[in-house]
Amino acid sequence: MWSRRNYLVATVGVAALSGCTGDTGNGTTEPDGEEEEGERPEGVSVEEFESGPVPDVYMSATSLGNEQRNPDELSSKSDVGFSEYEEALENDAHQPGTCCANCADYIVDKNGDTFGACVEVEGYIDGADWCVIYEELPEPEVPEGMSEAELATAEVPEEYRTASSQAGEERNPDELQSQEAVSLMESVDAIADGPAQPGQSCGNCAEFIPDENGDMWGACAKVEGYIAVEDWCTIWEHVSEEA
Ligand code: SF4
Numbered sequence: 439m440w441s442r443r444n445y446l447v448a449t450v451g452v453a454a455l456s457g458c459t460g461d462t463g464n465g466t467t468e469p470d471g472e473e474e475e476g477e478r479p480e481g482v483s484v485e486e487f488e489s490g491p492v493p494d495v496y497m498s499a500t501s502l503g504n505e506q507r508n509p510d511e512l513s514s515k516s517d518v519g520f521s522e523y524e525e526a527l528e529n530d531a532h533q534p535g536t537c538c539a540n541c542a543d544y545i546v547d548k549n550g551d552t553f554g555a556c557v558e559v560e561g562y563i564d565g566a567d568w569c570v571i572y573e574e575l576p577e578p579e580v581p582e583g584m585s586e587a588e589l590a591t592a593e594v595p596e597e598y599r600t601a602s603s604q605a606g607e608e609r610n611p612d613e614l615q616s617q618e619a620v621s622l623m624e625s626v627d628a629i630a631d632g633p634a635q636p637g638q639s640c641g642n643c644a645e646f647i648p649d650e651n652g653d654m655w656g657a658c659a660k661v662e663g664y665i666a667v668e669d670w671c672t673i674w675e676h677v678s679e680e681a
């Protein structure tokens with residue numbers, strides 16, 4: 439599959455990236471697809487975890503792909519072959535590297551319990567889960583007057599330069615790492631090829647600054663250039679860790 443950032447992978451080498459991070463998504467990889475009691479948020483029953491309702495903050499929230507959740511139009515987890523990533527590897531419909539954290543339907547954690555929700559599926563959803571209606575995030579277009587190669591080092595639009603990330607970290611344009619230094623690539627490729635753990639993407643990273651001007655590009659409080667929600671890099675940090 440062609441990737442707009444394959445040039446970075448080619449430059450750094452995927453093998454050299456392996457082990458660059460000790461992060462593990464949020465550590466919920468039970469092989470049988472069922473969360474053990476200690477892995478559910480405190481006070482949430484098995485039934486609530488599987489079928490909802492989810493906390494109010496998610497009820498009609500917006501997903502990574504900008505779709506709004508309608509609590510009256512959701513599928514059950516069993517109807518969509520919902521599973522954890524390790525189990526999804528056994529499913530013929532699963533494409534390597536795909537998981538909720540890089541699905542257009544995913545709603546990232548908003549209350550610090552590490553779990554998110556989904557605009558299509560009921561219950562609590564971990565970034566490292568997956569289901570058969572997985573939807574690829576739309577690829578942002580290269581902004582007018584810019585080449586694809588320039589995205590990695592371009593100065594971001596004014597509204598992002600000193601913006602706060604989704605976990606509240608302020609961006610300092612004079613203290614950023616290059617995309618090459620942190621091996622920025624697409625999350626699906628990073629998970630499929632090894633350096634990233636299932637459940638990791640810029641979309642659920644503490645440093646991500648979501649799109650503010652409608653061009654589908656965001657920015658990062660730690661890394662220079664244009665950043666897409668489906669990207670990933672070696673300094674990824676779960677948004678809950680800063681909540
Ligand atoms: S993979 Fe399925 S459960 Fe996960 S976010 Fe996408 S649609 Fe929802």
Ligand code: SF4
Binds near residue numbers: 640647
């Ligand atoms: S994964 Fe890397 S590039 Fe993406 S938001 Fe986090 S720190 Fe920034």
